[in-house]
Amino acid sequence: MTTGAVALTLPSMTEEELIAGCRAGRREAFDEMVSRYYDRLHRLAYALVGAEAARDLAQETFLAAVKSLPNFRGESRLSTWLISILRNRASLLRRSERKWRTAPLNDEGEPLAAPQPKELETGLKTILGRLKDLPEDLRLTLILFYIEGMKYAEIAQVMSCPIGTVRSRLFEARERLKTFVGEKET
Amino acid sequence: MEECTAARRAMEALIDGELAIAEEADLQTHLAGCASCAREFAERKAVSASLGRALRSALGSARSTPAEKKALAERMVRAAHPPLVLAPRIAAAVAVAAILGIVAYATGLFRKPNVHPSTTSGLAAEAADAVARRDAARARYEKLLAEIERMTEEVRSQLPPNGEATPADRTAALELSALEDQVCEIAYPPGKPEPPADLTAQVDGNLRNLGSDRAQVRASARKQLRSLRPDALPLLETALESVRKQDRWFVSKLIDELRDASEERRDRVVVRQSQGDRQIEFRQFGDAQIEVVVTQKGTQRKVTARGMNELLRKHEDLCRQFAISGRDGSVVVGDVESGMELDGQLELLFRARNASDFSPLRREAYSKLLEARRADEKELESRLAEMEKKCRQAEDRLRQSAWTAPADLDRGMAVVRGCDEARLRTLRSEAEQEISEMETKIREFLRLGARINGLKTYVQEVKAARK
Numbered sequence: 001m002t003t004g005a006v007a008l009t010l011p012s013m014t015e016e017e018l019i020a021g022c023r024a025g026r027r028e029a030f031d032e033m034v035s036r037y038y039d040r041l042h043r044l045a046y047a048l049v050g051a052e053a054a055r056d057l058a059q060e061t062f063l064a065a066v067k068s069l070p071n072f073r074g075e076s077r078l079s080t081w082l083i084s085i086l087r088n089r090a091s092l093l094r095r096s097e098r099k100w101r102t103a104p105l106n107d108e109g110e111p112l113a114a115p116q117p118k119e120l121e122t123g124l125k126t127i128l129g130r131l132k133d134l135p136e137d138l139r140l141t142l143i144l145f146y147i148e149g150m151k152y153a154e155i156a157q158v159m160s161c162p163i164g165t166v167r168s169r170l171f172e173a174r175e176r177l178k179t180f181v182g183e184k185e186t
Numbered sequence: 187m188e189e190c191t192a193a194r195r196a197m198e199a200l201i202d203g204e205l206a207i208a209e210e211a212d213l214q215t216h217l218a219g220c221a222s223c224a225r226e227f228a229e230r231k232a233v234s235a236s237l238g239r240a241l242r243s244a245l246g247s248a249r250s251t252p253a254e255k256k257a258l259a260e261r262m263v264r265a266a267h268p269p270l271v272l273a274p275r276i277a278a279a280v281a282v283a284a285i286l287g288i289v290a291y292a293t294g295l296f297r298k299p300n301v302h303p304s305t306t307s308g309l310a311a312e313a314a315d316a317v318a319r320r321d322a323a324r325a326r327y328e329k330l331l332a333e334i335e336r337m338t339e340e341v342r343s344q345l346p347p348n349g350e351a352t353p354a355d356r357t358a359a360l361e362l363s364a365l366e367d368q369v370c371e372i373a374y375p376p377g378k379p380e381p382p383a384d385l386t387a388q389v390d391g392n393l394r395n396l397g398s399d400r401a402q403v404r405a406s407a408r409k410q411l412r413s414l415r416p417d418a419l420p421l422l423e424t425a426l427e428s429v430r431k432q433d434r435w436f437v438s439k440l441i442d443e444l445r446d447a448s449e450e451r452r453d454r455v456v457v458r459q460s461q462g463d464r465q466i467e468f469r470q471f472g473d474a475q476i477e478v479v480v481t482q483k484g485t486q487r488k489v490t491a492r493g494m495n496e497l498l499r500k501h502e503d504l505c506r507q508f509a510i511s512g513r514d515g516s517v518v519v520g521d522v523e524s525g526m527e528l529d530g531q532l533e534l535l536f537r538a539r540n541a542s543d544f545s546p547l548r549r550e551a552y553s554k555l556l557e558a559r560r561a562d563e564k565e566l567e568s569r570l571a572e573m574e575k576k577c578r579q580a581e582d583r584l585r586q587s588a589w590t591a592p593a594d595l596d597r598g599m600a601v602v603r604g605c606d607e608a609r610l611r612t613l614r615s616e617a618e619q620e621i622s623e624m625e626t627k628i629r630e631f632l633r634l635g636a637r638i639n640g641l642k643t644y645v646q647e648v649k650a651a652r653k
Contacts, residue, residue, distance in 0.1 A: 025266035030259040038255055043245050055250075059258050066265040071622065094586070127240040135582060145202070146238045147245055152204050153502075162498055164511050165543070171198055178233045 015078055023069050034062065037079060040148060041086055047131060047143045048090045057093060061086045080158045087140070130177055138173040141166060189216055192521030193223045196509070200227075201234050208461040209509055209520060310602050313610045316617035318598035323624035325591035330628060331373055334635045335401050337642055338366055344645050347431030348438075353528050354551035354648045356435060358641060360532055361544040363408065363436070365638050370405035372627050389414070389421045396433045411440055412539070419444040439536050446472045454526060454534060457519040459508075466508050468519050470494075474538035478504065493538025513546060514538045528554065548644055549574065555651050573647045580643040581636040589628070 013021065013032055021029025041061055045054040064085050065072075072081055131139055137159065144150045144158060156163045193216045199205040200213055217224045345351070345359050383391070388410070395407035414422070422441050429437050446452070455470040464482040471477075476497050480487045489504060491497035494514045498505050505511065512518045514534040516525030525531070528550055535542060552573055556566050602610060 022262075022266070025263060027259065027263050030262040030266075031256075034255045034259045034262070038250055038258065042250055046245055055254075058250075059261070062258060062262055063265050066262045091586075127237075127244045131241075131244075135578065142237075142241065143245070146241045152202070153506075163502065163506065164498065167198065167204075170202070174198075174230075174233055174237060177237055 016074075019069070019072065019074070019078065022066065030066075033065075033078075037082055038062070040079070041082060043147055044083065044086055044140070044143055045090070047139055047147075048087070048136065049093055050132075053093060057086065057089055060089050064089060076157060080154075083144075083158050087136075090136075127177075134173060134176060138169050138176070141169040142173045145170060188523070189521065190220060190223055192518075192523070193217070193220070194226065195518070196521070197223075197227050197230055201231050206461075206507055206509060208464075212521065309607060309610045309614070310599075310605070313602045313605070313614040313617070314595060314598035315593075316598075316614045316621070317601045318593040318595045320617040320620050320624070321597065322591045322593040323621050323628070326589045327624050327628055327631070329591065330589050330631045330635065331369075334369055334631060334638060337635070337638045338362065338369070338401055339399075341638065341642050341645055342432070344642075344649060345432065348434040351435065352551070352555055352648070352652070353532070354548070354555045354651075355645075356529075356532055357544065357547050357551040358645050358648065359435065360536060361548075361641055362638070364542070364544075365634055365641070366401050367405050367408065369631070369634050370402050372630055374402045374405075385418060386421060389418055389425065393425055393429055393433075393437070396436065397430045408436070411437075414440070414444065416444050416447050439533065442533070443473070443537055451475070454530065455515060455517055455524050457517060457522050457524045459520045459522050461508065461520055466519060468510065468517060470514065470517065470534065472534075472537070474514060474534045478508075478510070480504075480508070493534075493540045493542075495538065495540035495542050513542060516546075544641075545574075548577075552644075552648060552651065555648065559651065569651070573644065576647065577640040577643045581640040584636045584639040585632055589632075 013029070018029055018032055018036075022033055038058060042054055042058040045057040045061070048054075049057055061082060065082055068085070072078075131142070134142075141155060141159065144155045150158070152163045152166045155166045159166065193213055196205060196209055196213045200210055205213065217227055341358070341362050345355055345362070351359070392407040392410045395403050396411075398404050398407070419441065422437060422444065426434065426437055426441065451471045451473060453469055454472050455468070457466075457468040459466050464480055467477075467479045467481075469477045474493045476491045476493065478489050478497070478501070489497075489501050491500060494512060494517065497510070509520050510517070512523075512525070513531065515531030517523070526534070528547070531547065535547070549570060553566060553570060556569055561569065602613060605613065
């Protein structure tokens with residue numbers, strides 16, 4: 001009688017099991033977490049801060065999540081929580097790129113004007129070039145809808161806004177970009 | 187024409203696969219019979235499809251490799267089990283704490299003599315770091331709060347007295363009160379309620395406090411005045427003339443509200459619609475209360491809410507099912523729209539006492555101001571777009587500003603010096619807890635501050651448009 005190697009397919013972890021595994025510091029749980037969410041966060045990071053910084057931002061997000069796991073109460077889905085960490089890290093990244101001073105208010109108490117951020121795709125007339133001109137909320141809503149395939153309700157949860165706001169942001173973003181896609185298609 | 191307006195509103199949801207079944211049937215029926223809408227639908231669908239393709243193509247290069255993911259997972263394991271080597275920032279603190287720990291151990295200050303000094307020195311360093319970060323978070327919080335209060339005062343000073351106020355000014359005044367109330371809820375949690383004073387003294391005191399320089403005092407006065415019962419009505423009516431001009435609109439709205447409270451509740455907005463085998467009736471009353479009654483096959487279901495914000499938040503499924511949207515005083519149910527004039531909407535918004543998205547109201551009020559100044563349609567659109575763009579930029583500027591404060595580790599070390607292990611753990615835990623709370627408040631302040639900065643720009647634009 002011969003025996004062959006049997007390929008074992010491990011059952012996928014539930015979200016609760018995944019979180020518990022990560023909290024316990026288990027390698028397989030971290031592997032699973034990266035496998036499930038890294039590509040998504042990398043794409044979102046790409047849309048928020050551009051190609052150069054996207055990888056670092058996505059990785060920092062995961063590392064920040066490891067440190068904050070004790071504080072995660074499970075009130076939202078893990079993906080929603082990770083995206084909120086990503087957005088916070090993106091803001092920190094943009095602030096550090098501007099080389100903030102510790103006293104941003106001038107003598108009269110007025111906020112100092114911020115230097116312009118680095119170009120996301122310098123010199124390139126691509127959809128990403130137009131995307132960078134949109135406010136972050138519109139940009140993120142577009143990506144969550146078109147790239148991540150999320151429904152309005154999911155996007156509303158991730159962005160902590162009403163569903164009506166998701167609709168109006170999508171509408172506004174399309175209005176602003178429709179000239180570009182019209183040019184591209186002709 | 188109304189059908190086309192409703193159809194255009196529903197198109198995006200259909201393209202996105204988010205339209206309720208009954209509504210989809212209605213829209214398809216309309217598109218089959220309206221060439222103009224059918225054309226527009228086809229164009230929007232094409233734009234959406236092109237946009238999706240362009241985005242997927244552009245972001246396709248954002249790929250990772252298995253090696254990259256593996257390396258990341260390894261880093262995460264190391265982060266979850268940090269070695270004894272501490273980050274450079276607190277390494278110096280560890281050395282100091284170790285000396286302190288060893289000295290304390292040698293002099294018998296520890297209650298548990300078998301505690302190893304190096305464990306406690308690491309704990310002392312962590313506690314000192316947490317305390318330093320907590321103090322930095324407190325400083326950021328104070329700085330941001332001071333800036334928000336300064337901006338609020340600046341906006342208030344630019345609003346004209348009620349006698350000269352346009353609907354655009356009244357919109358801004360109402361929004362400013364709502365934002366100020368939210369800031370005060372966060373910054374100044376309510377203390378113990380004071381024993382009730384004599385009603386006359388209470389009303390007089392609160393009317394005087396409306397004009398205070400301090401936001402907290404003003405917010406408290408507004409809250410107290412809004413909780414008055416109808417028997418306070420004669421006192422308010424008598425006092426109205428002596429109230430400051432800037433506060434007269436607020437007090438007169440309170441008076442109207444108290445007057446209406448003593449009468450039978452009147453409808454302000456009513457929409458009735460049939461959707462398939464269901465009938466839906468939406469009502470908003472003069473006190474901003476909303477009732478929605480759905481009847482299906484003889485059974486009735488009723489929900490209530492105080493204002494549209496609460497309805498959309500607490501009864502999201504119902505609103506999605508029946509396509510209910512809009513704001514207080516201007517509502518859409520399915521394809522039917524019903525609403526009041528701007529002043530009526532402001533009145534209901536005042537009575538709903540919910541923070542709301544004021545952008546559509548600002549737009550409508552500003553538009554009316556320009557129409558009164560005989561702006562033609564092209565100029566109106568251009569100036570509206572310009573005003574909204576400036577308000578958004580002002581919001582972004584505040585959100586993106588840095589509100590930093592350095593963490594003073596020396597001070598942190600001074601706080602933890604001499605503490606035993608139990609005390610160090612408590613200090614660290616309490617500091618981390620407070621940092622988390624401060625960060626939540628700071629995020630809220632950034633959101634509200636951005637809106638106040640946008641409102642400041644709006645008020646400036648209104649002032650310029652009045653000239």
